[in-house]
Amino acid sequence: MTATLLKIGEIAKQVGVAVGTIRYYETLQLIQPSTRGENGYRYYKPQTIQQLQFIRQAQTLGFSLEEIRQILTVYAEGTPPCSLVQTLLNQKIATLEEKLQQIQTFKAQLESYRDRWQQTPTPQTVTKSEICPLIATIPQT
The missing domain is CATH 1.20.5 (Single alpha-helices involved in coiled-coils or other helix-helix interfaces)
Incomplete structure (x- = not known):
């Protein structure tokens, strides 16, 4: 099951963000873990790397996380x-x-x-x- 899925630490390292950032993005519903293992670890699909890279690129354009969530929601609905x-x-x-x-x-x-x-003239006394x-x-x- 976890052979094609990645742990949160692996994703964080590949994208260059902190694990806490990924967890925060989860709370904002920007990304979702694919599953949680019996050990409680979050496992992600490889596409999550692309999503995180997209988030970072969108932030460089000044998009807020709320705006990015809107964009990702439209994308998830199948609309460009x-x-x-x-x-x-x-x-x-x-x-x-x-x-x-x-x-x-x-x-x-x-x-x-x-x-x-x-x-x-600058006053000499105040x-x-x-x-x-x-x-x-x-x-x-």
Whole structure:
């Protein structure tokens, strides 16, 4: 029975992940052991190596484990998940574009403060009520 199946440690070594990671992926239903032996060991089909490699590759693209679970679920149902992958990827790109815009706006704001402060003489003393008079000029939001 276990001649074609692999133990969790063997899978972990081949893929380069910790055994705990594989167990965690099980709790998220990303992978499933094929069976458990009488000794309590988890045994996996060789295809589990491909699934774990897919998970790692998807993570490098920024997919969350929940998104990866969705992709694997569609795949397990016999449907190619590529349209889902493209949809998720487009959502990630839109989110990144929004974040980049926010970062650019924030950068411009910081540059504005820097430029204004460079023209302001640095106070030689500070009062107990102000730690840094420059920062005190920033409106609170």
